[in-house]
Amino acid sequence: MLFSSLRPLTYLAAVGFIFTWWTLAFSSWQHAPVKVDIPADTALERYQDVTPCPLHPFMRDEWHKALTGDVPTMMKLLAEWQVEAELLQDKGIIKTASFSPSLFLRAQELARRVLARERGWHEAHPPYAWQTDDGGAQLSLPAPPSRFLPQTELSAAILLTLCHSKLVALPARMRELPLFPPEMLARVPFDIDRYNSESLCALKPDVAFIAHYTQPSTVQTLRQQQITPFLITRLNSLEEILQSIYKIGQVVGEIEKAELLALFVQAGVAALEQRLMACAPALPTEHHPLYLEAFATLSAPTKRSLSGQLALRLHLNEALDEETGNAWSIPLNQERLHNLKPTWIVFSLRDCKKNLPLLLEHPLLKETPAATLKQIFAVEEAFQTSPTHFLLLAYYDLVALILPKGLLI
Amino acid sequence: MTLSRAQCLITLFLLGILLLAAIGTFIAGPTEWSLVRAGAIARFQGTSTAWNPLLDERLPRLLVLICSGASLTLAGIVTQSLFQNPLASPMSLGLTAGSSLCVLPLFLLGSHLSFPMLIPMTAFLGSLGTLLLVYTLAQDKGYVRLSTLLLTGLALSTVLSAIQGTVFYAFREEWSLMQILTEWSAGSTLDRTWQHAHLQLPLTLVGLVGCWSERHALNLLAAGEEEAFYLGVDVQRVRLKLFLCISLLVGGAMAGIGMIGFFSLILPHFVRKWVGHQHEWLFPAGLLLGATTLTTLDLGLRAIPLHAFSIGTLSSLLGGVFFLFLLSDKQDRELLC
Numbered sequence: 065m066l067f068s069s070l071r072p073l074t075y076l077a078a079v080g081f082i083f084t085w086w087t088l089a090f091s092s093w094q095h096a097p098v099k100v101d102i103p104a105d106t107a108l109e110r111y112q113d114v115t116p117c118p119l120h121p122f123m124r125d126e127w128h129k130a131l132t133g134d135v136p137t138m139m140k141l142l143a144e145w146q147v148e149a150e151l152l153q154d155k156g157i158i159k160t161a162s163f164s165p166s167l168f169l170r171a172q173e174l175a176r177r178v179l180a181r182e183r184g185w186h187e188a189h190p191p192y193a194w195q196t197d198d199g200g201a202q203l204s205l206p207a208p209p210s211r212f213l214p215q216t217e218l219s220a221a222i223l224l225t226l227c228h229s230k231l232v233a234l235p236a237r238m239r240e241l242p243l244f245p246p247e248m249l250a251r252v253p254f255d256i257d258r259y260n261s262e263s264l265c266a267l268k269p270d271v272a273f274i275a276h277y278t279q280p281s282t283v284q285t286l287r288q289q290q291i292t293p294f295l296i297t298r299l300n301s302l303e304e305i306l307q308s309i310y311k312i313g314q315v316v317g318e319i320e321k322a323e324l325l326a327l328f329v330q331a332g333v334a335a336l337e338q339r340l341m342a343c344a345p346a347l348p349t350e351h352h353p354l355y356l357e358a359f360a361t362l363s364a365p366t367k368r369s370l371s372g373q374l375a376l377r378l379h380l381n382e383a384l385d386e387e388t389g390n391a392w393s394i395p396l397n398q399e400r401l402h403n404l405k406p407t408w409i410v411f412s413l414r415d416c417k418k419n420l421p422l423l424l425e426h427p428l429l430k431e432t433p434a435a436t437l438k439q440i441f442a443v444e445e446a447f448q449t450s451p452t453h454f455l456l457l458a459y460y461d462l463v464a465l466i467l468p469k470g471l472l473i
Numbered sequence: 474m475t476l477s478r479a480q481c482l483i484t485l486f487l488l489g490i491l492l493l494a495a496i497g498t499f500i501a502g503p504t505e506w507s508l509v510r511a512g513a514i515a516r517f518q519g520t521s522t523a524w525n526p527l528l529d530e531r532l533p534r535l536l537v538l539i540c541s542g543a544s545l546t547l548a549g550i551v552t553q554s555l556f557q558n559p560l561a562s563p564m565s566l567g568l569t570a571g572s573s574l575c576v577l578p579l580f581l582l583g584s585h586l587s588f589p590m591l592i593p594m595t596a597f598l599g600s601l602g603t604l605l606l607v608y609t610l611a612q613d614k615g616y617v618r619l620s621t622l623l624l625t626g627l628a629l630s631t632v633l634s635a636i637q638g639t640v641f642y643a644f645r646e647e648w649s650l651m652q653i654l655t656e657w658s659a660g661s662t663l664d665r666t667w668q669h670a671h672l673q674l675p676l677t678l679v680g681l682v683g684c685w686s687e688r689h690a691l692n693l694l695a696a697g698e699e700e701a702f703y704l705g706v707d708v709q710r711v712r713l714k715l716f717l718c719i720s721l722l723v724g725g726a727m728a729g730i731g732m733i734g735f736f737s738l739i740l741p742h743f744v745r746k747w748v749g750h751q752h753e754w755l756f757p758a759g760l761l762l763g764a765t766t767l768t769t770l771d772l773g774l775r776a777i778p779l780h781a782f783s784i785g786t787l788s789s790l791l792g793g794v795f796f797l798f799l800l801s802d803k804q805d806r807e808l809l810c
Contacts, residue, residue, distance in 0.1 A: 075717075078683070082675040089671035237646040359649060360656035361663045391780065398664050399502050399526040414649050415583065422587055427666070431524045445649060 119342065120144055122335070124460060130328060131454055132244055133225035133321070135182065138328050139175045142168060145335040157342050163334035167327060174324040181320075195314050198276075199295040208317055209270030213291065215256060215282075217241070218299050219273030221452035222309055224248065225325060226318040232267040241446050243454050265289040271315060299451040301373060306330065309453060325453060332456045336463045337377075346468050352433075353408040354401075355380040355462070357445075358423055362401065363393035371412060371448045374459055378466060380410075398428045406432055408439040410465055412449070416442035441465045476748070483747055484758070487765050494768040498535045501775060502526055534665040537729040538771055539764040540677040542736065544722035546763030549737030550744060550755050551684050551715055554691045556619050562738035563600065563723045565623065567630030569734065571603025572596045572727050573658065574633050577640055580653055593672045597724030603629065604716045660731040660785020662771050669729055676725030681760075683718035687711055688752035695750060733785045735792025736763065742799060 130137040146168040149161040196202050211232050214220035220238050223231050233254035239246075254267065261282075272286050276297045286293050294315060298304035306326040313322020340347075355375040356362050364381050365372035369392050375381050383404050384394055409432065413419045420442035423429065434440050443461040447454055476484065500506055504526050513528055515521035545563075552561045563569055575595045579585045585592060607629055611622040644650050690711045693701040698708050726733065740762055741755075747762070748754040770791075771784055782790075 078679045082679060085675035086671065089667075235646075359652040360661060395663065398524075398530045398666075399504055402524055402526065403504055419583070427529070428524050449649075 119339070120148060122339070122460070122464075124457070124464070127332065127460055128457060131225065131325075131457060132248065133228070133325075135175050135179045135321075135324070138324065139172060139179075142171050142175070142328065142331055145331050148335065149338060152338055152342055158338055161334070162337060163331045168331065171324055171327040171331060174320045174327070178321045178324055195294075195311055197293075197295040197311075198297040201295065203271070203292060203294055203315060205270060205292060209292075209315070211267065211269045211271075212316060213256070213264060213267075213269035213272040215273055215278055216275045216296065218275075218305065218308060218451050219296055219312060221450070221454065222312045222322075222325075223273070223316065224252075225453065226313055226321050227316050228252065230316060232269045233264055241450070242444065243446070243450060243452070261285055261289070265291070273312065299370075300368075301370070302329070302333070302455055305451065305453060305455060329453050329456045333459060336459055340378075340463060340467065343467050347466070348407070351408060352383050352404060352406045353378075353380045353410075353466075354383070354404065354406040354434075355410050355412070356396065357393065357412050358419075362396045364396055365393050365412075366391055368392050369449075370451060370455060371458070374448070374455070374462060377459075378462055380462075401432070402428060406434045407437060408466075409434045409441070410462065411440075411442045412445045413442045414445045416444050476754070480748060484761065487761050490769060491761065491765040494765065494772050495535055497772045498538070498768060499527060499531050501772065502531065529666065530664070533667045533670040534662055534771075535768065536670045537665045537673055538662060538768045540670075540673050541726040541729045541733065542763035542765070542767030543760040544673075544677050544680060544726045544763070545733060545736035546740040546744065546759040546766075547681065547684055547756060548719045548722040548726075549739075549741040550752075550759045551691065551719055552737065553741050554695060554752065554755075555712065555715055556623060557695065557697070558619060558623055559742065560738070561623055561626075562741075563719060564734055564738060565630065566607055566626035567603045567633055568600040568719065568723050569727075569732060570630045570633035570637065571606075572599040572723055573732055574637050574640075575599025575602070576657075576727065577637060577654070580650065580657065581640070581644070585653075593676055593724055593728030596727035597676060597720055600723040600727075601717065601720035603633065604720060608712075608716070656783070657731045658785070659783035660733045660788070662730055662784050665729070673725040673729040676721045676728070680718045680721035680725065681756075683714060683721070685756055687715055687718075688756060691715075691752045692750075731785060733767075734789040735796070736767070736788055739792045739795050739799075740766065 126137055126141060130141055145163070146165065149158070149163065149168075150165075152158045153161060210230060212223055212227075212230050213232050214223050215235060217235060217238065220231070220235050221243060224234075224244055228248060228251060231252045233256045234249065234252050236255050236257060238244075239249050239255070254264065256264065269291050272291045272293050274283060274286070274293045274295055276295070278293075283293050296308050296311070298308055306329060309322050309326045309329075310319075313319050313325075354364065355371070355378075356364055357371070364384050365375060367373055367376050368390065372381075372393075383406070384396075409429075411420060411423060413423070420440075423442075424435070424440060429435055429440065432440075443458070443465065447458040447461060450458065502509070509525065509527045512521065512523060512525040515523075516525055516528055548568075549562045552563055552566060553559055555561075556566075573596075575598060576592055579588075579591055579595060607622060607626045608617065610629070611617050611625040613621065641651070641654065644654075690701070690706045693704050693706050694708070694711070696704075702708050723737075741759065744755055744759045744762055748758040767784070767788070770788055774782060774784060774787060779787075
């Protein structure tokens with residue numbers, strides 16, 4: 065009845081007008097296939113033009129596997145990095161290795177101990193060290209804890225790497241992140257949900273790792289359920305993450321593996337930075353690199369964020385030299401991006417293989433010098449923003465794009 | 474009816490402000506004006522195809538601002554006239570909530586990048602669907618009481634907002650998605666392109682023409698639906714046509730700058746105080762006031778960048794304060810209540 069009084073022709077004309085306008089306006093707007101460069105395992109190309117030191121490929125899959133707690137892979141990579149550091153020193157490319165030989169030895173020693181224990185060759189369990197959490201509360205339990213409830217991505221990632229069999233549940237988002245292989249996550253059957261505190265209590269965890277943003281009522285409930293909360297707040301820099309690894313390692317009785325993991329991350333960072341130094345002649349001299357995030361608008365992370373700190377280490381975003389105060393990011397509008405004339409852009413994107421080509425449709429991006437030079441890339445946001453030891457992989461992804469192909473992977 | 478001297482002065486004043494705001498929008502920016510001008514001239518002469526801040530960002534942004542401000546104010550005027558209630562607005566009838574909720578799945582599925590045209594289409598369909606649903610739910614034996622209609626709108630708006638809140642809560646750990654949704658729902662005029670302008674312009678134009686064509690019917694409807702019917706107005710047809718127009722205007726504004734609240738509730742009151750109740754004057758005055766207000770607000774936000782404010786949150790804040798100010802005035806309070 066409501067529609068019977070309409071005059072169809074008038075309305076058809078209006079609809080026709082709208083769709084004609086859109087068709088004319090967007091007919092030239094095509095989805096041209098765009099070549100997307102994502103870090104991938106490729107064969108090592110010729111490096112001799114760049115450096116006299118024979119470079120060994122850094123395989124991302126191996127780094128990833130090691131970061132999930134695979135000790136033999138850690139040992140292998142540590143050995144390779146040590147050899148490369150010595151070679152670079154021998155050829156005079158670097159003066160002193162940023163990760164000292166004694167630390168390499170210490171890491172190898174720890175790896176052997178952990179491996180021996182994991183394979184049951186010796187039973188000796190390192191002693192528990194009662195720790196003070198980041199809120200200053202002393203952890204004190206009648207017996208060494210053996211079951212843990214991680215409430216945050218950081219604690220879950222560290223616990224999965226150090227002792228996945230001791231986890232009773234995972235934070236809900238953990239299974240969607242590409243940090244750990246699904247079969248590893250499947251061994252932890254429960255997810256933490258706001259409404260399943262009773263089921264979680266039935267799993268009898270001894271300690272719950274909480275964050276400063278955990279709800280006070282949740283902390284109270286944990287206490288009432290005889291689950292000791294352990295506060296971890298320090299995750300604002302790589303150094304703080306390493307400290308948290310030590311701390312969690314001590315609480316869960318995996319002191320050696322925690323120390324090994326922390327040393328591995330430090331050695332990995334050093335290996336990447338040494339590779340950059342070794343390949344410095346291959347890097348462009350006139351370089352205006354930008355590291356950007358793309359949400360509804362573009363922005364550059366500041367040093368307050370972990371990704372901003374990575375950018376700072378790699379001298380990205382130096383063109384945006386400004387006082388950022390307490391902000392997490394600097395918004396970047398089209399005009400500013402145009403004026404910066406970036407020659408190299410990397411976007412931290414969710415589902416980057418799918419989203420980068422869509423982002424590149426933007427007419428402004430197409431006109432940047434970076435597009436002309438085919439130097440617009442993307443890295444997976446899940447690693448770039450992960451406040452865990454997987455930050456090493458985020459750093460790897462950026463270095464892999466900074467270096468010309470064949471000089472890292 | 475002709476405009477009085479005071480009304481003419483206000484019109485000239487607003488035109489002046491709009492002109493200044495437009496010039497400010499064109500000139501203000503990090504790029505040196507001489508470079509901007511040279512680039513624009515080169516484009517017109519066909520000697521360059523390079524991206525130009527004036528032609529590729531500031532001009533489409535100005536168009537989007539003018540269209541959005543005008544659309545929202547006009548949608549408010551028509552809604553209030555149609556429902557004969559000064560508290561009616563696309564927002565209070567649930568149109569904004571419906572429109573926003575329909576757009577939400579596009580962001581969840583990541584389709585906003587692949588199919589940007591779906592944003593205005595779904596926003597339009599969302600607002601139209603909500604309006605029709607409100608109308609249907611408010612019917613009692615084929616008759617619609619306007620007070621019931623408004624209350625139904627408020628109830629549906631609450632339900633739709635709750636659903637949206639549920640979706641936000643369900644995806645609270647997807648922080649990059651939250652960032653996108655927060656920015657969109659706060660309204661933004663950053664990085665407007667011709668794509669935004671083209672998405673919005675046809676919707677706005679059709680909506681405006683549709684509303685203008687029913688200005689006389691709206692004047693008659695002000696006396697009541699029954700009176701209007703006896704004076705020859707096909708009430709059902711006019712209602713439906715204006716529903717479609719309101720949906721087009723709201724959907725277009727949503728596509729252009731996202732969620733902007735309170736514009737459509739507050740500005741119509743100022744327009745009525747300024748030019749009276751004849752829609753021949755209300756419409757152009759609404760266009761002018763809406764366009765001027767939004768353009769000036771955007772320019773102000775760019776001149777004094779406040780991290781906490783977006784165009785949507787600032788306009789809501791100012792709108793709320795003005796609304797309280799209106800309520801504090803006894804005469805206005807009687808008019809509103």
